Amino acid sequence: MRYTPDTLVSGTMTRLLLVVVFSSLLFQGCEIQPENPNVIFILIDDQGWADIGYNNPKVYTPNLDKLAAGGAQFTQHYVMPQCTPTRVALLTGRYPGRFGPQALSASNEPAFPAGTVTMASVFKASGYSTYLVGKWHLGSTRESGPNNFGFDESYGSLTGAVGMYDHRYREGEFENTWHRNLEIIEDSDNGAHTTDLLAQEAISIIERDRNQPFFLYLAFNAVHTPLDERGRFVDEPTALHPEDSTRWNHEDEIPWFNDPDGRIQSEPDPEKRLFLAATYHLDDAIGQIVAAVDERGLRENTLIVYSSDNGPQVTWPGSAYPDDLWLTDFNQPLPVRGKKTDVWEGGIHVPAFANWPGHIEQKTIPDQVHIIDWLPTLSILIAGKDPAELDGIDISSALFEDVPLPERDLYWIWHWNTNRWALRFGDWKIVKYGRDEPRTEDAWALFNLADDPQEQENVASQHPDIVELLHAKFLVQRAKDER
Numbered sequence: 118m119r120y121t122p123d124t125l126v127s128g129t130m131t132r133l134l135l136v137v138v139f140s141s142l143l144f145q146g147c148e149i150q151p152e153n154p155n156v157i158f159i160l161i162d163d164q165g166w167a168d169i170g171y172n173n174p175k176v177y178t179p180n181l182d183k184l185a186a187g188g189a190q191f192t193q194h195y196v197m198p199q200c201t202p203t204r205v206a207l208l209t210g211r212y213p214g215r216f217g218p219q220a221l222s223a224s225n226e227p228a229f230p231a232g233t234v235t236m237a238s239v240f241k242a243s244g245y246s247t248y249l250v251g252k253w254h255l256g257s258t259r260e261s262g263p264n265n266f267g268f269d270e271s272y273g274s275l276t277g278a279v280g281m282y283d284h285r286y287r288e289g290e291f292e293n294t295w296h297r298n299l300e301i302i303e304d305s306d307n308g309a310h311t312t313d314l315l316a317q318e319a320i321s322i323i324e325r326d327r328n329q330p331f332f333l334y335l336a337f338n339a340v341h342t343p344l345d346e347r348g349r350f351v352d353e354p355t356a357l358h359p360e361d362s363t364r365w366n367h368e369d370e371i372p373w374f375n376d377p378d379g380r381i382q383s384e385p386d387p388e389k390r391l392f393l394a395a396t397y398h399l400d401d402a403i404g405q406i407v408a409a410v411d412e413r414g415l416r417e418n419t420l421i422v423y424s425s426d427n428g429p430q431v432t433w434p435g436s437a438y439p440d441d442l443w444l445t446d447f448n449q450p451l452p453v454r455g456k457k458t459d460v461w462e463g464g465i466h467v468p469a470f471a472n473w474p475g476h477i478e479q480k481t482i483p484d485q486v487h488i489i490d491w492l493p494t495l496s497i498l499i500a501g502k503d504p505a506e507l508d509g510i511d512i513s514s515a516l517f518e519d520v521p522l523p524e525r526d527l528y529w530i531w532h533w534n535t536n537r538w539a540l541r542f543g544d545w546k547i548v549k550y551g552r553d554e555p556r557t558e559d560a561w562a563l564f565n566l567a568d569d570p571q572e573q574e575n576v577a578s579q580h581p582d583i584v585e586l587l588h589a590k591f592l593v594q595r596a597k598d599e600r
Contacts (some may be wrong), residue, residue: 139418143262143274145560152590153499154473156240157319157333157404157410158491160207162200162252162278163340163457165429167449168396172344175384175449177376177397180404184421188472189480189516195487196427198531199223199457201254203488205338208235208255208266208343210492210507214530214598221532223277225291235506236492237267240332243500250318252277255290262299268334272297273317274498279338280439281311281345282354287437303402311338312395318401320409330418330499338401342433343441346373348475354440355391373398387438391560417474420498425467429457444467453570459536460529460539460548461572471516484515522534524585528594533581541566541593545580546571547587554595 170178171185197203205220205228206435213220214227237247249263249271263271275294276286284305285294295305306314318337331562345355348371358364365387368374371395381393410416435443444475455461470475489509496503497511514520526542536547544567549555563584577584
């Protein structure tokens with residue numbers, strides 16, 4: 118399925134033949150080679166498929182568009198339906214259900230046990246300096262923080278979303294987890310926007326003198342709520358103008374509401390305009406980071422991977438975080454069903470790309486890729502081997518050589534008040550919503566994503582053999598989970 122509707126795609130990249138002696142990139146054991154690339158993995162919070170410029174011309178993201186156009190764009194890149202499960206999948210290369218219920222939805226509990234192999238620990242064992250900048254959300258105590266799982270240094274929030282200017286979480290035990298190397302910063306770096314603080318930290322890491330490659334996991338809090346773009350008016354929380362409910366206070370004087378192309382100002386809905394401003398702010402920060410890589414002469418030896426952690430929030434009731442706004446329908450509309458926390462395509466199918474000048478050519482990759490695939494792929498790239506017992510696969514053949522990936526099933530669980538299950542194999546996908554686990558074949562709805570990308574027509578009754586096949590695959594996956 119090519120998830121690129123004409124109304125949302127600004128162009129189609131020409132698929133070119135990439136001639137690469139790939140063995141030169143595979144290094145035996147953990148011996149460091151001069152060619153080992155720096156790796157920056159950028160994970161964005163709550164950015165839907167249509168909330169980026171190269172998928173939607175209404176969105177102003179010139180820096181991201183340039184990076185995507187210069188590398189490999191994934192048209193079928195999958196994640197989990199919420200932040201914590203996706204972060205588990207990324208860092209461990211395993212489906213979050215393997216670690217138990219606490220890893221299946223947003224939580225302040227430790228997501229995986231001490232000693233778990235992570236992307237950071239693999240890089241560290243291969244001689245890299247390792248850094249986390251931004252949101253952790255895999256355990257909000259010092260004992261379960263990132264420095265215990267392979268990161269040499271960390272800076273940001275241990276919890277999930279935080280106020281953009283005071284960097285505080287919800288009231289209670291974990292209200293302030295803004296930290297440096299697990300030491301709480303008492304004033305929370307107040308007065309500076311989270312996006313700016315994380316960009317500055319990333320740039321400071323890139324600019325260091327070093328004699329070894331680095332791995333930087335850059336997990337922005339943006340564009341998650343609370344949306345708060347004050348510009349220079351830092352003492353005034355973002356609010357609608359008291360005399361004009363279609364405009365934000367000081368909107369004309371805040372640069373993030375006023376892109377050079379006028380795209381943001383052409384949006385009549387103020388809530389959508391606020392989200393577009395937050396996205397423009399994020400894009401500018403990433404542009405500064407890439408410029409720092411360029412200025413240090415590191416660009417041709419730095420692989421940048423970009424993904425969102427789940428689909429768009431769409432509506433938010435407010436009052437959860439400091440200066441939190443009640444927002445309704447503030448993302449750009451999706452061409453498919455669902456949103457964040459859904460196992461429908463809108464909740465798990467996100468924008469993603471990889472950029473590495475001289476190594477990854479300009480192209481689109483139509484293969485089904487999951488965020489669990491990045492740990493084995495990067496491990497083989499830097500060390501010539503990957504950790505055992507992973508659910509992800511090495512996607513190097515598609516990334517570097519234009520060789521299609523093998524067919525396999527992809528699997529989702531999300532637990533909350535209404536549990537959600539799904540499995541995709543080829544163009545077929547089964548979906549189940551409800552409290553009861555799908556133990557029998559008749560529990561599933563079946564969709565053909567090639568014919569029905571919006572998942573509107575349940576064809577289970579017409580294809581019982583397909584349902585039987587996918588249900589059997591689901592049972593195999595479910596048997597591997599920790600209940």
